[in-house]
Amino acid sequence: MLCSIQWTLYWEAKVSFTVQLDTGSTDLWVAAPNATLQLTNSTSLNISATYGTGTVSGFIQFAELQIGQYTVPSQVFINVDQADSGQRQFLSDGVDGIMGMAFLDDTASSIFDAIDQAWGSGSTSLANSVPVNIFAQNSSAPDFFDINLSRDIDLDGNTLGLFAISEHIPGFENVTQTPKLYRQNPDRWAIAMDSLQVNGQAFTFNKSSLSTIPAGKVGAVLDTGASLPQLPGPAIDFIYGSIPGALSDGDIGWIVPCYGTTNLTLTFGGQAIPIHPLDLTYIDFFVDPTSGMNITICRNAYNALSLGPNFTGFDLLLGDSFLRNVYASFDFGDAGTTNNSFIQLLPTTDPSAAWTEFVLARAETLAGLPPIADPPVLELLIEYETNSTSSDNSTSTGDAGDPTDSLSGAIQNDDTTNSTPSSNYQTTDSNAVNLLDKYGPVVVGLLAGNILISLLLLIVGLVACTRGWMRKGARSAPSYVPVRLKEAAMAEDMDYRSSTSYNRP
Structure with a gap:
């Protein structure tokens, strides 16, 4: 399922990305090779995220996110600059990335794991996923x-x-x-x-x-x-x-x-x-x-x-x-x-x-x-x-057991x-x-x-x-x-x- 989301650029027009809503993963990543993003923060943490179709990698960065009526002032994401053949095929179909809608911990989130290891558990709130940040804006609204x-x-x-x-x-x-x-x-x-x-x-x-x-x-x-x-x-x-x-x-x-x-x-x-x-x-x-x-x-x-x-x-x-x-x-x-x-x-x-x-x-x-x-x-x-x-089975070199x-x-x-x-x-x-x-x-x-x-x-x-x-x-x-x-x-x-x-x- 796709949903159009927008990253706000403070000194340029807004740039719109199409991402897949994914209840099977947690992280947000976007591949934007031709877009200039006005980041709210940047890190030197270069990480990879692995899916069944392949792997993407890039630096952990932050930017303002708009989705519908909601705005997240500084949302963490992977700014993807490398993708293997499987994910390149995914991107070639008109999709710019994935927005994970699952849960936040070091097992489900590559971003959470990297921030936890680099800066300790006291900094893991920086790794909050999109739904966590959206629900935090209005404590009276159901999550x-x-x-x-x-x-x-x-x-x-x-x-x-x-x-x-x-x-x-x-x-x-x-x-x-x-x-x-x-x-x-x-x-x-x-x-x-x-x-x-x-x-x-x-x-x-x-x-x-x-x-x-x-x-x-x-x-x-x-x-x-x-x-x-x-x-x-x-x-x-x-x-x-x-x-x-x-x-x-x-x-x-x-x-x-x-x-x-x-x-x-x-x-x-x-x-x-x-x-x-x-x-x-x-x-x-x-x-x-x-x-x-x-x-x-x-x-x-x-x-x-x-x-x-x-x-x-x-x-x-x-x-x-x-x-x-x-x-x-x-x-x-x-x-x-x-x-x-x-x-x-x-x-x-x-x-x-x-x-x-x-x-x-x-x-x-x-x-x-x-x-x-x-x-x-x-x-x-x-x-x-x-x-x-x-x-194929007869030429396999693996031990089937x-x-x-x-x-x-x-x-x-x-x-x-x-x-x-x-x-x-x-x-x-x-x-x-x-x-x-x-x-x-x-x-x-x-x-x-x-x-x-x-x-x-x-x-x-x-x-x-x-x-x-x-x-x-x-x-x-x-x-x-x-x-x-x-x-x-x-x-x-x-x-x-x-x-x-x-x-x-």
């Missing part, structure tokens, strides 16, 4: 912010994103009546998830890696900086194995019929949150090895999670493909506490209308794309990807528990055609002016901040690279899919 990522059904129009500070957006006030989901990790917006159900059948997770999570539940991080959710590999198989015609291509993931879907529901605090079918798959392209022509395929949007065996920060990560299904309120709670922060989620997907919306929107998109791959071509694609993965020792976090070890659930949705292509016959005139109308666009990530082109949230903006470039949690990027790369003790469908 929360709200985010709502909408979905653009017709794909070539504008999309609306909502962001508010210390107030609920009109129409979503009922979020205050939803369960309070208290933070389970001192550094991140991690909450307890009750269950994952596919067509009414629950997936059984192992015991959570977080000691604070009650038995039978798992720890989920809500991260606006990640486009695609990441779950243990067996849970991914449980979801996509329920879709008729879906094919597993080994460790890569699943290839799914483009009109195929399933009924996925996540439950938090006893409240069920249905997931829209549009958020379960995305469109991809491949070259037919027999004809050399481009073909269209659809892949799993929920991906397998890779973490080290000793990682204890969370069990799964829910990015934008989940967050588009809720209005989310992030409340910091009382200052100085470690467990008083909470999230409230208001479901926004209507399951009774979602499948029809999915078929119409998918038909609109596919109409302007190369033909969908036939089953024989899919078999060749899977064989190619499987052989490619096997080749005993695969039974790689298990960690929320994976069910019982071979008999998680059989593939039967599908309640009629999701074959023939049924989709029947629905299209019913709504054909509507689809034809939608096809006018259709453009080629990737569904990898909903990214809001212009998001108005605080009271200006009603503005609309153009859809951004679809090549945006997601940002992951720093801990996940630094953890050992141990794929849950390497487990041999789990019965896959």
